[in-house]
Amino acid sequence: MFKVAIVGAGSAVFSLRIISDFTKISEFKDVEICLMDIDETRLNSTFILANKLNEEMGAKLKFKTTTNLEEAIDGARFVINTAMAGGHGYLEKVRKIGEKWGYYRGIDSQEFNMVSDYYTISNFNQLDLFLKVARLVEEKGEKDAWLLQAANPVFEGTTLILRNVPINMVGFCHGHYGVHHLAEVIGLDIKKVDWQVAGVNHGIWLNRFLYDGRDGYKMLDEWIKNNVYESKHPFDDQLSLAAIDMYRFYWQMPIGDTVRNSSWKYHYNLETKKKWYGKFGGADSEIGWKWYQDNIKGITETVNKLADYVSMNPNIKLLDYNTYKDYMNIEIFKEEIESIINPEKFSGEQHVPFIDSIVNDKKQRFVVNIINNGTIEGIDNDVAVEIPAWVDSSGIHPEEIKPKLSERVIKYYLRPRIMRMEMVLEAFMKGDIKVLEEILFRDPRTRSKEQVEGVLNEIMNLPENEKMRMHYKR
Amino acid sequence: MFKVAIVGAGSAVFSLRIISDFTKISEFKDVEICLMDIDETRLNSTFILANKLNEEMGAKLKFKTTTNLEEAIDGARFVINTAMAGGHGYLEKVRKIGEKWGYYRGIDSQEFNMVSDYYTISNFNQLDLFLKVARLVEEKGEKDAWLLQAANPVFEGTTLILRNVPINMVGFCHGHYGVHHLAEVIGLDIKKVDWQVAGVNHGIWLNRFLYDGRDGYKMLDEWIKNNVYESKHPFDDQLSLAAIDMYRFYWQMPIGDTVRNSSWKYHYNLETKKKWYGKFGGADSEIGWKWYQDNIKGITETVNKLADYVSMNPNIKLLDYNTYKDYMNIEIFKEEIESIINPEKFSGEQHVPFIDSIVNDKKQRFVVNIINNGTIEGIDNDVAVEIPAWVDSSGIHPEEIKPKLSERVIKYYLRPRIMRMEMVLEAFMKGDIKVLEEILFRDPRTRSKEQVEGVLNEIMNLPENEKMRMHYKR
Ligand SMILES: NC(=O)c1ccc[n+]([C@@H]2O[C@H](COP(=O)([O-])OP(=O)(O)OC[C@H]3O[C@@H](n4cnc5c(N)ncnc54)[C@H](O)[C@@H]3O)[C@@H](O)[C@H]2O)c1
Ligand SMILES: NC(=O)c1ccc[n+]([C@@H]2O[C@H](COP(=O)([O-])OP(=O)(O)OC[C@H]3O[C@@H](n4cnc5c(N)ncnc54)[C@H](O)[C@@H]3O)[C@@H](O)[C@H]2O)c1
Structure with a gap:
């Protein structure tokens, strides 16, 4: 039928979600899916579980695995990028260096950008990978192939790619499900809610x-x-x-990760974070992020264990949770696996339904990251915005944003956030370290020139940042 | 002929400059000039010296004085506002409170707005006076009367008035003379220089x-x-x-007060300021600003003394410096007075030549503050910009800005500066203290909520800020 490449497919939960979605759409039961990752162990676990799921669901998806990016993208009609260069290990290493130099939670935690795996300043390898994938989609993908960006930073990534590589591309996030959660908590039936969100990724x-x-x-x-x-x-x-508090100031409610992406006022230290985000101090405190990391570590281990178990006991049933529940060591995975094996339930990730809309001309609503082009007034046309849109085989059709975003959201929130995106992309494209320095000079945690130069030098001197170092030392 | 009102005419040097310019344009020798100030002593000094100058220059300007604003503006065709509510005393009082709460050089010293008499956050009375003057121009001025804004903050003031009061209005500054100074220092003849500056006031x-x-x-x-x-x-x-350093980063040279209006990197403390601005630490260091204050204090005293001397010795000649030089106690005033009494030399203030262009249809070039309306791409239309323009009796005709401002100037300098202007004006128009608080929450010197609330409370509790207090306590 057609080929899909998943880059970073070792992110097993994400891959299984995507794959299970494919098995649940009847038109798609024979799609070719090329799983690509640089980590063979993870890749293999994904491959085993994917095949098992495929078999049990009665789908005829064809899986391949490769560690070669070009091979994965070659001939693909859709490429889903979920890879994170350097992984969580890199994020923590860089965060530690930041803290050593006086930047609590690291230099990439910035006003309106506090999400702990959304690095922009020190994420050279990730931005570089984004461009590499996009250029391969242009060269090697099927004609009019689509790149579906899941990896963060979605805002910087979508803007970077859509400005520089002439391909079909869309960024996805699930932050807008915050609307469902909001409705549920205040006791409204989401089916009766007429809602719209708008802004930039993690700022909607x-x-x-x-x-x-x-x-x-x-x-x-x-x-x-x-x-x-x-x-x-x-x-x-x-x-x-x-x-x-943000709602009171901006007159509209921040949705999803936007709540985390507030200003320093809520993030000075753990105590402040607790005051505003509850007893864990929110997702991006040292407590919250540790909880998240332990969770994903647990999930990864569980997935590997499950894959081992499946390969040794080919007769067990993935669709029958009871047959392998003893091999699950964390409760949190239960909900996940139950949704994956439920034939009625989709994962909630937008990628496969989006592909469905494009390929099968099914008109559906999504929240997408695409170039603004006037959809949101008051911000530049060439900036990626996150907005609701209707999608069918003719492409993406943004909804009119109505009523408008409040003036305060535009002027006091989105614009300063956009400015930092611009600085990061300019630094990256031109290899101009001064622009990264300037971001830090405007950071309230900065006290001196030595601090700015020191922290950037130490990060660039990490062995994995050789390419970054060369890029900026031209 | 027509009437001109000078509001804040007690600023004697400024008033004498304006008046001497009037005496030097033959068409204007019988203009009626109403000097208005709330300080009768200063007003009287200006009045005495103005009459003396008028007489010696053989002009027939008719002077009046009043302490009543309405009376001054009534029937005026041009109103020049140079008043500073609260005077330098207020600025120092507020700066001191700021420093007590941890804001070096006061809360109004902000990124891209370090000029020490350019208060925005705590300058309620000044903004209030701006609007009052503008509304009186609308109500009481001659049909199509002009308001010429000299008092700071020119950027906030011009934007505020042009958004809210339907009058002819223009803001003036002499910052662009920095181009002349630049040319001179690097050895170029300014007559052969083809230059343009653009931006916002103090950010050109x-x-x-x-x-x-x-x-x-x-x-x-x-x-x-x-x-x-x-x-x-x-x-x-x-x-x-x-x-x-700014030039190296922004790729265009900052002109005039723009050099002072740099980011915190140059302004952390006196030591940093000295490193970047030379041994005095620039105009806005504790040393530089003291020097300026001593100077204007000296000038004011000298002007008063001179006025006394003139009123007791009506036969002395202002045009003959030697007859009264013993009564001058500061050297710095000498240059000033020499230019005032020189019939060939204009003061350099743009106000009177501007009036000349409008009234006598003399096409001349100025650097004006007017509403953007597309002159500078990339910033909102309803923001006051400072740009070169040609003026004649049909009005102000902005030059096309060519080449454009650099992307960095637009995105990394002007936009954040404009954001703070927007915040100040929104707070002022709506009486919403939260917006002022938000400016301070984004200030790198802020460490806590208590600090923000504390400093604003103490400033608002000053006796002269009762109206401000009421406005924000609604
Ligand atoms: N858009 C969203 O809704 C959303 C939600 C959650 C996480 N994310 C983002 O998704 C990404 C993955 O997060 P994660 O926690 O699963 O990370 P992870 O490190 O567990 O998984 C990413 C995978 O990428 C692989 N990888 C690394 N470098 C690669 C390369 N050069 N080529 C191919 N594969 C490579 C890794 O081996 C790993 O298997 C992150 O950027 C994260 O911020 C996005
Ligand atoms: N645009 C420019 O080129 C430029 C250059 C220098 C200074 N300035 C600005 O000009 C203003 C005056 O500066 P200054 O140093 O001469 O100050 P100043 O305090 O010496 O003079 C201002 C005058 O305004 C008077 N005044 C105060 N409140 C008044 C009111 N309600 N009505 C009428 N008059 C009132 C004062 O009595 C005083 O005589 C300031 O805002 C300053 O920042 C502008």
Whole structure:
């Protein structure tokens, strides 16, 4: 039928989600899926479980694996990029260097960009990989092939690629599900909610919120008056005090990871974070991020174990959780696997439904990252925005943003966030270290020139950053 | 002929400059000039010296004085506003409170806005006076009367008024004379320089710089390679290391007060300021600003003394410096008075030549602050920009900005500066203290909520800020 490449397929949970979605769309049961990763162990685990799932679901997906990027992309009609150059190990290493030089939570934690795996300043290898993938899609992909960007930073990545490589490309995030969570908590039936979000990735705001035709914000205000939300885990922040304080200032509700991407006021230190995000201090505190890392480590281990078990016991049933539940060592994976094996339920990732819309001309609504081109007034046309859009075989059709984003969101939030994106991309494209320095000179944690030069030097001198070092030392 | 009102005419030097310019334009020798100030002593000194000058120059200007703003503006065709609500005393009081709360040089010293008498955050009374003057011009002025804004903050003031009051209005500054100084220092004849500057007030950049048709920037680069400039006084910064460092980053040269309006990198403390601006630490260091204050204090005293002397000795000649030089106690005033009494030389202030262009249809070039309306691409239309323009009786005709401002100037300098202007004006128009707080929360000197609330409270509790307090406590 057609070929899909998943770059970074060793991210097993993500890959299984995508693959299970493919098995659940009848038109897609014989798609060719090329799994690509540089980590063979992870790749192999994904491959084993994917085949098993495929078999049990009665699909005829054809899997290949490769560690060669070119081979993966060659002839693909869709390329999904979920790879993270350097992995979590790199992020932690760089964060530590940052903290040593006085940057709490690392230099990449910035005003309106606090998400702990959303590095921009020190993420040269990731941006470089983005461009490499995009250029291969242009050269080796099928004619009019699509690149679906899942890896972060989606905002910088989408803007970078769409400005520099003439391909079809879209960035995806699941942050907008915050609207569902919001509705649920305040007691609204999401099916009756007419909503829109708009902004940039991890900076989206609920510009439209109607419930059965009535003003949903009135109901939210009422809820806020009478409730204080108690977060159940570090990421459970959609109704945190931080979110509500931002809502009060910006007049529209921040959605999804936008709540984490607030200004320094909420992030000075762990104590401040706890005050605003609840007892864990939010996802990006030392507590919250450790929790997340332990979770994904647990999941990765579990997936590997499960893959081993499956390869040694080819007769077990993935669709029957009870047959292998003893081999699952963490509870959190249960929900995940249950959704994967449920034939009625989609993963919630937008990639496969998007492909469905394009290939099978099924008109569906998505929240996509694409070039602005006037959709959001008051920000540049060549900046990637995150907005709702309808997709069919003729492509992506952005909704009109109505009502508009508030002036404060545009002027006091999006514009400064966009400025830093511009600085990061300019530094990267031109190899001009001065622009990265300038970001840090404007960082409230900076006290001196020595600190700025010191921290950047130490990061660039990491062995894995040789290419970055050469790029900036031209 | 027609009436001119000077609001804040007690600023004697400024008023004498304006008045002497009037005496030197033959068509204007019988204009009616209403001097208005709330300080009767200063007003009286100006009045005495103005009459004396008028008489000796053989002009027939008719002077009036008043302490009543309405009376001054009533029937005026041109209103020049140079008043500073609260005076330097207020600025120092507020700066001190700021420093007490950890804001070196006060809360109004901000990134890209370090000029020490250019308060925005705590300058409620000044913005309020701006609007009051503008509304009176609308109501009481002659039909199509002009407001000429000299008082700072010119950027905030011009934007505020042009957005809210439907009058003819223009803001003036003399910062662009930095181009002359630059040319002189690097050895170019300014008459052969084809230059343009553009930006916002105190944030203007040399976008065009040709010498005899050749690239002036090459000559500047050559000069920089071979010279280090030694500043002769605190304001002598056009070729300081700060200016050159900014030039290297932004690719265009900052002009005039723009050099002072750099980022925190140059302003952490006195030591840093000295490194970048020379031995005085620039105009806005504790040393530089004290020097300036001593100077203007000296000038004011000298003017008062001179006025006394003139009123007691009506036969002395202002045009003959030797007859009263013993009554001058500071050297710095000598140059000033020499230019005032020289019939060939204009003061350099743009106000009277501008009025000449409008009234007598003399086409001349000015650097004006007016609403952008597309002149500078990449910034909002409703923001006041400072640009070169040709003026005649049909009005102000902006030059096309060519070549454009650099992307870095637009994206990394002007936009963040504009954002703070927007915040200040929104806070002021809506009486929303949260917006002022937000400016401070984004200030690198801020460490806590208590600090932000504390400093703003203490400033608002000053007796002269009762109106501000009421406005924000609604
Ligand atoms: N868009 C979204 O909704 C969303 C949600 C969560 C995470 N993410 C992002 O997805 C990415 C992956 O996150 P993760 O936690 O799964 O990370 P991970 O490190 O566990 O997985 C990424 C995979 O990429 C592989 N990889 C690294 N370098 C590669 C290369 N050069 N070529 C091919 N593969 C390579 C790794 O081996 C690994 O298997 C991150 O950028 C993360 O921020 C996006
Ligand atoms: N645009 C420029 O080129 C330029 C250059 C230098 C200074 N300035 C600005 O000009 C203004 C005056 O500066 P200065 O150093 O002469 O200050 P100043 O305090 O010496 O003089 C200002 C005058 O305004 C008067 N005044 C105060 N409140 C008044 C009111 N409500 N009504 C009428 N008059 C009032 C004062 O009595 C004083 O005589 C400041 O805003 C300063 O920043 C502008």
